[in-house]
Amino acid sequence: xxxxxxxxxxxxxxxxxLIKLYLSRDGYKVYAAYDGNEAVRLAREVHPxxxxxxxxxxxxxxxxxxxxxRAKSDVPVIMLTAKTTEQDKLLxxxxxxxxxxxxxxxxxxxxxxxxxxxxxxxxxxxxGPKEVVRGKLRMNFDAHEATLDGKLLRLTPMExxxxxxxxxxxxxxxxxxxxxxxVFGYDFEGFDRTVDVHVLNLxxxxxxxxxxxxxxxxxxxxxxxxxxxxx
Amino acid sequence: xxxxxxxxxxxxxxxxxLIKLYLSRDGYKVYAAYDGNEAVRLAREVHPxxxxxxxxxxxxxxxxxxxxxRAKSDVPVIMLTAKTTEQDKLLxxxxxxxxxxxxxxxxxxxxxxxxxxxxxxxxxxxxGPKEVVRGKLRMNFDAHEATLDGKLLRLTPMExxxxxxxxxxxxxxxxxxxxxxxVFGYDFEGFDRTVDVHVLNLxxxxxxxxxxxxxxxxxxxxxxxxxxxxx
DNA sequence: CCCAATTGTTTAAAACCTGTTAAGAATGCC
DNA sequence: GGCATTCTTAACAGGTTTTAAACAATTGGG
Numbered sequence: 001x002x003x004x005x006x007x008x009x010x011x012x013x014x015x016x017x018l019i020k021l022y023l024s025r026d027g028y029k030v031y032a033a034y035d036g037n038e039a040v041r042l043a044r045e046v047h048p049x050x051x052x053x054x055x056x057x058x059x060x061x062x063x064x065x066x067x068x069x070r071a072k073s074d075v076p077v078i079m080l081t082a083k084t085t086e087q088d089k090l091l092x093x094x095x096x097x098x099x100x101x102x103x104x105x106x107x108x109x110x111x112x113x114x115x116x117x118x119x120x121x122x123x124x125x126x127x128g129p130k131e132v133v134r135g136k137l138r139m140n141f142d143a144h145e146a147t148l149d150g151k152l153l154r155l156t157p158m159e160x161x162x163x164x165x166x167x168x169x170x171x172x173x174x175x176x177x178x179x180x181x182x183v184f185g186y187d188f189e190g191f192d193r194t195v196d197v198h199v200l201n202l203x204x205x206x207x208x209x210x211x212x213x214x215x216x217x218x219x220x221x222x223x224x225x226x227x228x229x230x231x
Numbered sequence: 232x233x234x235x236x237x238x239x240x241x242x243x244x245x246x247x248x249l250i251k252l253y254l255s256r257d258g259y260k261v262y263a264a265y266d267g268n269e270a271v272r273l274a275r276e277v278h279p280x281x282x283x284x285x286x287x288x289x290x291x292x293x294x295x296x297x298x299x300x301r302a303k304s305d306v307p308v309i310m311l312t313a314k315t316t317e318q319d320k321l322l323x324x325x326x327x328x329x330x331x332x333x334x335x336x337x338x339x340x341x342x343x344x345x346x347x348x349x350x351x352x353x354x355x356x357x358x359g360p361k362e363v364v365r366g367k368l369r370m371n372f373d374a375h376e377a378t379l380d381g382k383l384l385r386l387t388p389m390e391x392x393x394x395x396x397x398x399x400x401x402x403x404x405x406x407x408x409x410x411x412x413x414v415f416g417y418d419f420e421g422f423d424r425t426v427d428v429h430v431l432n433l434x435x436x437x438x439x440x441x442x443x444x445x446x447x448x449x450x451x452x453x454x455x456x457x458x459x460x461x462x
Numbered sequence: 463c464c465c466a467a468t469t470g471t472t473t474a475a476a477a478c479c480t481g482t483t484a485a486g487a488a489t490g491c492c
Numbered sequence: 493g494g495c496a497t498t499c500t501t502a503a504c505a506g507g508t509t510t511t512a513a514a515c516a517a518t519t520g521g522g
Contacts, residue, residue, distance in 0.1 A: 109418070116417035119408035144404040144453045156509055157452030157479095194511060196469065211470095220468070220519060298489085387498055425500055427480065432498095442481095449480070451508075 007048035009039040022107040036060025054080045076121040134228045170228035238279035240270040267291025285311045401459030
């Protein structure tokens, strides 16, 4: 697959190495941090697709790290816990961990859970409401359907995602960089201008008069925004 | 808490009684079997919501019991194993156990895991009605039977589960990743595309015109959905 | 009004996605 | 053990989508 980035956070070097071995073998790019502060710093730097996080850490502990990270991003987290008590499990889940594994664990099981969580969350651009209605435009994210004036629109996956990002926050201007981040993903290596082409195609499908857009407006020098105002 | 049924399978009466005590206290209805054959028989009779299964059993051993049960139903299984070796753990997982607990165990821990597994599985696979009717298609999850236009469909276990997941939530698009998790289990190590083959085979069995599916629709770039709309 | 920066538009090639087939592996059944 | 069924992988064809590149049109500031 596409070499997803995984950050391991544990103060036990041996454990880190063990996990590293197994995850590298599965084709992931693996980064390691040995305390909470480093974890937060590294996470901001490499934008991992998933974090394996020990509960017990020197300095900032796992729960705190998890909360800090979650405040700024949606990165999925798998918690490593030493104790099996129910309390720990619940704490882990409450802070938003996507899964938890209790030590001692089998590295293969951890690898399986990593795969599972990644599978689950890779597509989770779908945060927010299931449906959005903006005037005659209606988007249903569960069904992956968009209708205009009741008529079904035939949108490509990119178009659907792009329109989704814009329509979810009407009036907000998104720079091309931000749109790329939200729609294409962090590791997109292409040009800004690709966004323009998608906007163009989108306009042709949803605008009554594509030359004078009513929904997707251009903000010169800034980006694009969805204009729900006119109704 | 609606008095879920739990089946305990262990040849050690003392252990059975111990577990029974704790689980009854949590409001579950507890049934017990002392060997593999009885377990299979009883499972068919009472349709338990979860099974606690000892790996070592007289007659049919735990693994075999687990496989036999899984072939016919989605009931979640917690394995009891005497050894902590990784091998046992993996064996348990490969046969589809949802969790495992090593002896000696604390009954409170087991009770916690029972709750956890029930929470997990209730939300995913076993939720919803015992029967679902979508146009000419009818699925009975108790009997593990599906009929189309009154005629019994010969579906494989995978096909049945796949169709079940889709048909339970018509209109909702499931990515391959989600389907894998719901149908194959989180520890599936294979490819997305396996889903496609199952969908193909399923279509050949349930679609009047498999080339232009009416029930299982493809959503390009997103996944598959069950379309109940046409009726 | 002119210029440079920014955006709109077109096209073709590259990348991607799904349907399908077939063969090998795993599983269950006598 | 051998047979039948089921599951998984691999490969290819065909279609769709995405991207890069180039050029045209527009914008806003000086």
